[in-house]
Amino acid sequence: MIKAKLYVLLIVSAGLAAGFSASAALASVSILDAAGTSLVFEKLPERIVVVGQAPFIPLHMLYLFEETKDRLKGFEVKVKKNDAFLDLVDPGISSKQPLHSNPGPESVAALKPDLVIIKATVETAMARSLKPLGIPVMHVGAETPDMFLKDIENIGHIFGNEKRAGIIIQYYRHKLSLIREKVGTLSIKEKQKVLVLEYSNRGKNLSLNVPAQSWFQTRQALISGGNPVWLDSLNITDGWQITGFEQIAAWNPDKIFLIVWYQLKGPEVIKRLYQDSKWGRLNALQQNNLYLFPRDIYGWDSATPRWILGALWMAKKTYPQKFDRNELDMKTTVTEFFKLLYGLDELTITRQLMPELE
Amino acid sequence: MTDKKTSLIFILTLAMVIGSVFFGRYPAPYMTSISDMLSDNLVLKVITDIRIPRIIMAFITGMVLAASGTAFQMIFRNPLVDAGFLGVSGGAAFGASLGIVVLGGSVAAIQGAAALFAVSGLAFSWVIAVKIRFGDWVLRLILSGIAVSAMFAAGTGLLKYLADPLRELPELTFWLLGGLWAITWTDTLQVTAICLPCLVILFLFRWRLNLLSMQDETIFSLVASASWERILLLLTAVIATSAVVCKAGQVGWVGLIIPHIARRFVGSDAQKALPCSLMLGGFFLLLCDTVSRTLLSGEIPLGILTSFIGAGLFLILLMNRQLQLKKG
Amino acid sequence: MTTAICIQNLSFSYDTPQNPVLSGMTVDLAAGTVTAVLGANGVGKTTLLYLLLGLYTPFQGDLLFFGKPGTHYKKSRIKKFIGMVSQNETIPFDLSVNAYVLLGRAPHMGLLSMPGQQDLKAAENALATVGMTHMADSGITCLSSGERQLVNVARALAQAPDILLLDEPCSHLDLVNSRQMLLLMKNIAEQGKTVVFTTHDPNAAAAIADKVMLLKKGELVAFGTAIDTLTSAFLTKTYGNRIEVIPTSHGPFVRAI
Numbered sequence: 001m002i003k004a005k006l007y008v009l010l011i012v013s014a015g016l017a018a019g020f021s022a023s024a025a026l027a028s029v030s031i032l033d034a035a036g037t038s039l040v041f042e043k044l045p046e047r048i049v050v051v052g053q054a055p056f057i058p059l060h061m062l063y064l065f066e067e068t069k070d071r072l073k074g075f076e077v078k079v080k081k082n083d084a085f086l087d088l089v090d091p092g093i094s095s096k097q098p099l100h101s102n103p104g105p106e107s108v109a110a111l112k113p114d115l116v117i118i119k120a121t122v123e124t125a126m127a128r129s130l131k132p133l134g135i136p137v138m139h140v141g142a143e144t145p146d147m148f149l150k151d152i153e154n155i156g157h158i159f160g161n162e163k164r165a166g167i168i169i170q171y172y173r174h175k176l177s178l179i180r181e182k183v184g185t186l187s188i189k190e191k192q193k194v195l196v197l198e199y200s201n202r203g204k205n206l207s208l209n210v211p212a213q214s215w216f217q218t219r220q221a222l223i224s225g226g227n228p229v230w231l232d233s234l235n236i237t238d239g240w241q242i243t244g245f246e247q248i249a250a251w252n253p254d255k256i257f258l259i260v261w262y263q264l265k266g267p268e269v270i271k272r273l274y275q276d277s278k279w280g281r282l283n284a285l286q287q288n289n290l291y292l293f294p295r296d297i298y299g300w301d302s303a304t305p306r307w308i309l310g311a312l313w314m315a316k317k318t319y320p321q322k323f324d325r326n327e328l329d330m331k332t333t334v335t336e337f338f339k340l341l342y343g344l345d346e347l348t349i350t351r352q353l354m355p356e357l358e
Numbered sequence: 359m360t361d362k363k364t365s366l367i368f369i370l371t372l373a374m375v376i377g378s379v380f381f382g383r384y385p386a387p388y389m390t391s392i393s394d395m396l397s398d399n400l401v402l403k404v405i406t407d408i409r410i411p412r413i414i415m416a417f418i419t420g421m422v423l424a425a426s427g428t429a430f431q432m433i434f435r436n437p438l439v440d441a442g443f444l445g446v447s448g449g450a451a452f453g454a455s456l457g458i459v460v461l462g463g464s465v466a467a468i469q470g471a472a473a474l475f476a477v478s479g480l481a482f483s484w485v486i487a488v489k490i491r492f493g494d495w496v497l498r499l500i501l502s503g504i505a506v507s508a509m510f511a512a513g514t515g516l517l518k519y520l521a522d523p524l525r526e527l528p529e530l531t532f533w534l535l536g537g538l539w540a541i542t543w544t545d546t547l548q549v550t551a552i553c554l555p556c557l558v559i560l561f562l563f564r565w566r567l568n569l570l571s572m573q574d575e576t577i578f579s580l581v582a583s584a585s586w587e588r589i590l591l592l593l594t595a596v597i598a599t600s601a602v603v604c605k606a607g608q609v610g611w612v613g614l615i616i617p618h619i620a621r622r623f624v625g626s627d628a629q630k631a632l633p634c635s636l637m638l639g640g641f642f643l644l645l646c647d648t649v650s651r652t653l654l655s656g657e658i659p660l661g662i663l664t665s666f667i668g669a670g671l672f673l674i675l676l677m678n679r680q681l682q683l684k685k686g
Numbered sequence: 687m688t689t690a691i692c693i694q695n696l697s698f699s700y701d702t703p704q705n706p707v708l709s710g711m712t713v714d715l716a717a718g719t720v721t722a723v724l725g726a727n728g729v730g731k732t733t734l735l736y737l738l739l740g741l742y743t744p745f746q747g748d749l750l751f752f753g754k755p756g757t758h759y760k761k762s763r764i765k766k767f768i769g770m771v772s773q774n775e776t777i778p779f780d781l782s783v784n785a786y787v788l789l790g791r792a793p794h795m796g797l798l799s800m801p802g803q804q805d806l807k808a809a810e811n812a813l814a815t816v817g818m819t820h821m822a823d824s825g826i827t828c829l830s831s832g833e834r835q836l837v838n839v840a841r842a843l844a845q846a847p848d849i850l851l852l853d854e855p856c857s858h859l860d861l862v863n864s865r866q867m868l869l870l871m872k873n874i875a876e877q878g879k880t881v882v883f884t885t886h887d888p889n890a891a892a893a894i895a896d897k898v899m900l901l902k903k904g905e906l907v908a909f910g911t912a913i914d915t916l917t918s919a920f921l922t923k924t925y926g927n928r929i930e931v932i933p934t935s936h937g938p939f940v941r942a943i
Contacts, residue, residue, distance in 0.1 A: 053525045053528075053529070054525065099655060099656075100654065100655045100656035101656050102532065102539075102656045102657045103655055103656055103657070104383065104539045104651050104656075104657045105408050105539070105540075106382045106383040106384040106404055106408060106409075106651065107383045107384075107655045107656075109384045109400065109404060109408075110383055110384045110385055110386070112400075120463075122462055122463060122464040123464065123465070124465075125465050125539075125540030126540065128465060128540060128542050129408060129539075129540050129541075129542060131542075132403065132407030132408070132542065132543070133400065133403050133404060133407060133408065134403070212522070240522060240523070431779075432778075432779065435776075435778040436778070437778070437779070562798045563798065565799075565800050565801070566797075566798075568781065568785065568789060569789055569792055571777075571778055571779060572775070572777070572789065573772065573775065573776055575736070575739075575741060575770065575772050576770070576772055576775060578739065578740075578741050579739055579765065579768070579769060579770040579842075579845075580765055580789065580790065580792040580793055580845065581762075581765060581792050581793065582761035582762050582765060583762075583797070587797075621779070621780075625780075625781075625782060625785075626779035626780045626781050626782075626785075626825075627781055627782065627785040629785075629800060
């Protein structure tokens with residue numbers, strides 16, 4: 001009798017030990033971030049701080065996950081205004097600790113983070129400074145769709161919510177395949193010549209800029225099946241490249257997608273261009289193919305998760321004949337996007353996030 | 359009398375070095391108390407891994423800029439030069455801009471390019487000076503230094519223009535304004551390894567600087583080795599300055615002003631003025647850097663503080679000088 | 687009387703040998719004497735001093751110091767026995783007089799040495815010789831031009847040279863200071879040093895010089911005692927203008943017409 005009890009005890013202990021070690025092995029998470037650094041977490045991070053350039057990009061990515069509301073403890077604030085979109089997603093965001101622009105490593109450490117997230121594709125100086133303090137830094141790249149999806153996967157790992165990451169990735173892949181179905185097989189001759197143009201009066205001077213080759217705006221043009229006319233031009237830097245009307249006329253695109261800085265009113269600019277004597281002569285305008293890039297609080301051209309909306313919209317505008325009227329209905333698509341990815345309700349979406357769509 | 363002044367400066371400097379360890383933003387802004395250090399493990403780590411390397415770096419940077427400035431002013435017989443004007447500062451700025459805008463922006467790219475172009479700035483200045491056919495060597499070097507610096511400034515301007523305003527331009531502007539916010543032990547050790555020997559050399563040659571500030575014929579009547587002494591000291595000053603500038607960015611006014619202040623305190627004799635410069639330079643930069651990393655939660659670029667305070671001191675000095683001349 | 691400087695067939699030009707500043711000059715200067723070099727502006731008086739100093743190299747001829755050619759001595763050795771006071775010593779920083787005079791000790795100091803007891807003593811003595819001890823701690827820029835000139839000489843004296851070259855030592859001095867400077871040079875020569883100085887003023891030469899050199903572009907017009915060289919003929923040839931020499935009980939008095 002005692003022997004039997006001992007045997008049972010042994011087996012149960014072994015089972016428990018196996019179970020514990022298995023779960024311990026599960027708890028240890030290792031990821032490879034966008035800068036090529038590998039990170040290992042024994043314990044999932046519970047105090048996350050976001051700093052570095054364009055913090056809104058990693059923040060919008062983090063808020064695809066519910067866990068962010070609890071685990072995000074602070075972030076760098078680059079501009080005076082609050083992020084109106086994040087206010088919608090997380091009304092409690094004002095309770096998070098803001099860091100003024102360009103914090104030093106001590107200021108970051110004062111928030112006692114166990115993970116710092118920075119948008120970059122090379123190891124940042126901040127990462128170097130925080131390393132001796134034992135504070136890990138994860139870099140998110142968000143420069144190409146593949147990089148973006150890998151970032152989402154990494155975020156899923158650090159939250160221990162691979163399931164949610166899977167849902168998000170699946171959504172993006174599905175939407176991308178929708179587009180590819182229609183436009184993926186076009187030859188270069190069949191492709192529409194598209195131009196993505198940033199129209200800005202920053203610094204009082206009017207400037208026209210085209211996006212860098214590696215940027216999301218260019219990716220969107222490529223994904224949506226277009227032939228970006230500005231890709232051949234020399235681009236030694238990684239940013240918006242200034243161009244002018246003459247070059248645009250020389251490129252003679254079939255479709256022009258205009259990104260207007262929010263200090264200017266988009267519809268007014270469009271109207272003005274159509275009435276302008278030289279712009280009006282461009283092929284694209286003659287065919288009524290000048291489009292204003294839609295925006296909710298953030299433009300659909302940014303590297304935030306809404307880039308997929310931009311790509312879908314561009315696809316439909318570039319090849320309207322390939323899509324049925326009901327296919328890829330943007331209103332439905334937008335509602336689905338914000339509902340699934342950010343958990344917002346229809347009323348909020350319609351009231352605050354639905355852009356003017358032609 | 360002078361020894362009393364020197365001792366006072368030494369004590370103040372020591373106090374500054376020790377005191378700066380206690381200031382920062384972790385766990386709370388400004389002073390870190392002993393009890394903080396005992397209770398929170400991370401405080402000690404912050405001190406040993408963030409503050410101390412940065413303090414050492416700031417001190418060495420100040421020493422190098424001040425000592426190099428002194429050496430350059432005496433060798434060029436011109437109180438308005440500093441070690442950067444021979445294309446070193448301009449080259450470093452251009453290199454860093456290149457690193458940020460074109461080469462991807464990694465730490466290695468920025469520092470490496472800055473160092474490379476700082477030294478090449480000097481090389482260009484030298485080569486051009488050799489080709490100029492008029493004036494004595496001082497004039498030739500000054501002219502070519504101005505020309506090379508101007509070329510680099512143009513290049514930097516072009517890169518600023520091409521930089522993406524959302525990501526690269528702020529980073530570039532921040533670098534150009536100078537700052538030690540990303541210094542780690544690796545940086546400090548690298549700089550110390552290069553700068554310490556240079557500082558020792560400058561220190562050993564401090565009396566010779568007096569000699570080298572005389573006119574060429576007078577020097578010739580006294581020593582045979584003036585040419586190579588000059589080259590040695592200029593190179594030493596430039597190498598140390600390049601090392602420091604590629605890590606710290608453009609920190610202006612220190613090399614220009616501190617030597618003047620040192621001279622006001624202990625006289626123009628470089629035998630005393632150089633050591634005084636060393637201490638004052640270290641003190642001044644450490645003070646500015648401590649303010650830069652402690653005052654606000656965001657880093658204040660170091661160059662802004664040194665320029666403000668440096669230019670302010672310069673104005674005071676200028677106005678005081680006039681009073682002095684009337685007496686003498 | 688030892689020959690301190692022996693100039694043999696010396697020729698020098700800034701550009702081509704066809705355009706010499708000095709041509710085939712041969713003179714002997716004895717130790718313990720004062721030699722005055724006279725000539726119009728730009729004939730090469732300063733050039734001669736620089737040749738003696740070793741700053742320029744002649745394309746022809748030899749220079750012997752104490753019987754041995756200049757090339758025989760190591761450069762650092764020559765600095766110990768030839769000193770020079772230039773015409774316009776500019777000092778960009780306000781060194782103290784003492785610190786400035788100490789610079790003269792450089793040839794006797796090691797490369798990385800600081801001035802020692804011996805050097806401080808030498809500087810002290812030099813300042814005493816020129817009578818500027820009371821200004822030892824003043825800044826150089828506070829001195830009048832006369833005092834500056836004296837301090838320059840003190841610096842050269844601190845060097846303890848056997849040969850002292852002075853380029854127009856009286857050019858910025860008033861009557862009284864000029865006289866003082868001349869007497870000082872005479873004093874230095876009497877201590878055994880060889881003094882060579884250039885001047886515009888033949889009367890200054892007349893006052894103290896043991897030997898006088900008259901230079902004209904490319905040639906040595908005359909070399910000898912003051913009485914022998916300061917004649918109307920020689921001087922007119924030297925300056926290219928009528929010069930009158932009036933004998934007085936104190937020596938010749940020279941006047942341009």
